[in-house]
Amino acid sequence: MSSKHLRTRIRAFSAFLAVGILLGPAVALADPVPESIAVNVDQAKLVRLPSRVSTIVVGNPLIADVTLQPGGLVVVTGKGYGATNFIAMDRAGEVLVDRVIQVEGPTDQLVTIYRGVERESYSCMPICQRRVTLGDGSEYFKAAMDQAGNLSSQASGAAASKQ
The missing domain is CATH 2.60.40.1080 (Immunoglobulin-like)
Structure with a gap:
């Protein structure tokens, strides 16, 4: 390595150290990224x-x-x-x-079916069953939510009648 090349590398390293010394305290005072x-x-x-x-x-x-x-x-x-x-x-x-x-997004085995612009989601673990997911078509979403609401109401009514 030539002495000229060595001097260039030493100057670059010295500049790197100077920047690190100048910026070091600023970096230490910066707010940490929130978890x-x-x-x-x-x-x-x-x-x-x-x-x-x-x-x-x-x-x-x-x-x-x-x-x-x-x-x-x-x-x-x-x-x-x-x-x-x-x-x-x-x-x-x-x-x-x-x-x-x-x-x-969900971590289960999700299968998405498109019918034109309408979308339906199914959870396939181990067999495929309807799974209402954000972005599903409005008719599919409403039908699934209505079924879930009816089931919940029937279960609440059955529990109340036993008391």
């Missing part, structure tokens, strides 16, 4: 927060729902695809937590 919570749509996840949390604010409740339980435990439920955030505060209004919630 993200990943949850699947139509599923829930338990997250422990400080026990003094008294108020929760959700950025977009169409994407996720966050319910506060006693002792700082929260239930995060994925409602729609995408990302939002939630902020947890104490009684004095001090922000204790500000986290991103990433809602992802």
Whole structure:
């Protein structure tokens, strides 16, 4: 290696060190990236927060729902695809937590059938059965939701009559 080439490399390394020394404290003082919570749509996840949390604010409740339980435990439920955030505060209004919630698609074996622009979803574990998913055609979605509502009403009525 020539002495000229060696001097060039030493200057480049010295400049690199100088930039690192100058930027080092700034990088150390920067706020850390908030921890993200990943949850699947139509599923829930338990997250422990400080026990003094008294108020929760959700950025977009169409994407996720966050319910506060006693002792700082929260239930995060994925409602729609995408990302939002939630902020947890104490009684004095001090922000204790500000986290991103990433809602992802289902993890089961999902089969999607397209009929023109209409879409139907089926969960195939181990056999295929209807699974209402965001984005399904409105007629398919309504029929499945009506059936689920009727089943729930009948089950509630049967339980009430036994009491």
